[in-house]
Structure formats: C-alpha cells, structure tokens
Amino acid sequence: MVFAACQPSYHMRQERGGRWALRAVLSVPVPAVTLQQIIDDDLATARTMLDQLDQAEANILFLQQCAHALLKKADESAACPSQ
Numbered sequence: 001m002v003f004a005a006c007q008p009s010y011h012m013r014q015e016r017g018g019r020w021a022l023r024a025v026l027s028v029p030v031p032a033v034t035l036q037q038i039i040d041d042d043l044a045t046a047r048t049m050l051d052q053l054d055q056a057e058a059n060i061l062f063l064q065q066c067a068h069a070l071l072k073k074a075d076e077s078a079a080c081p082s083q
Contacts, residue, residue: 004032 006027013023 003029005030 006029009026009028010022011024011026012020015021
C-alpha cells in the first residue's frame with residue numbers, strides 16, 4: 001500500500017471539571033491511489049464509454065429506419081390523389 005501523506009489524529013480526554021485535555025497526537029497514514037487503480041478506473045471508464053457509443057449507434061440506426069419509413073409513407077400519400 002502506498003501512502004500519500006500522514007494526517008494528525010487528536011485524542012482528547014474529558015477531565016473532571018468538564019474541560020477537554022489533549023492526550024495524544026497520532027500520525028495516521030492517508031492511503032494514496034496506486035497506478036494500478038488508475039489504470040483499472042481508466043479501463044472501466046473506456047468500457048462504459050464504448051457501451052454507450054454502441055447503444056447510441058443502435059439508436060441512430062433505429063431512428064434512420066423510422067425516418068425512411070415515414071418518408072416512404074409520405075411519398076406514397078403524395079402519389080395517391082385524395083378522394
């Protein structure tokens with residue numbers, strides 16, 4: 001495990017009169033992000049983006065099919081005289 005830094009942790013104790021007194025200051029390590037975690041996060045993000053692009057492409061194809069069908073229907077309606 002890699003640590004980014006240490007931060008203080010203050011341990012207080014309440015005295016009989018109700019006042020607080022500092023008992024100890026401990027140095028607590030703060031975990032850092034590892035290079036592998038960054039790579040894993042980037043891969044997960046890339047996979048998610050590819051999935052979203054695939055879905056967007058499928059949506060575009062569906063909308064194109066709908067538009068073609070509507071145009072065909074409009075052309076057919078224009079070719080037939082109204083009765």
